Amino acid sequence: MKKRCLNPTAINYVQYGGRGINVCNKWMSFEGFFEDMGYANGRCLDRIDNDKGYELSNCRWATHKENNRNKSNNVLIEGKTMIEWSEISGLSKNVIWYRLRKLNMEPMKAVTTPLMRGKNAA
DSSP states (O other): OHHHHHOTTSTTGGGTGGGTOOBOGGGGSHHHHHHHHOOOTTOEEEESSTTSOBSGGGEEEEOHHHHHHTOTTOOEETTEEHHHHHHHHOOOHHHHHHHHHTSOOOHHHHHHSOOOOSTTOO
16 A cells, blocks of 8 residues: 555556555554554455545455455446446456457447357357
8 A cells, every 4th residue: 555655666656656646644654554444354455436545534445356346447337347247247358348449339238238159259
């Protein structure tokens, strides 16, 4: 958290500190962070609003699945992520991504058209 928000040489600084995501003063010490958040085994720290910083009112312990669904690079179609549409439609997220990016399909058509089998399947 601190590295990606405060260290310009961190590999993902551009997506965090570089775009203004910060860490509240209390969390600059482990003790302050632990006092607010504690520890949740098997969970990861997740910001509820990806445009806001790391602070008690904007953070939670989430499962990896919840965390992945809250990424700022998710493609949303009618308020659902590609992963959610994949679960609903039975299509793989790769098929949905291919339809959106390579075939330029309308988003709802990309997630609702059944998978075709054969030479020109997509």
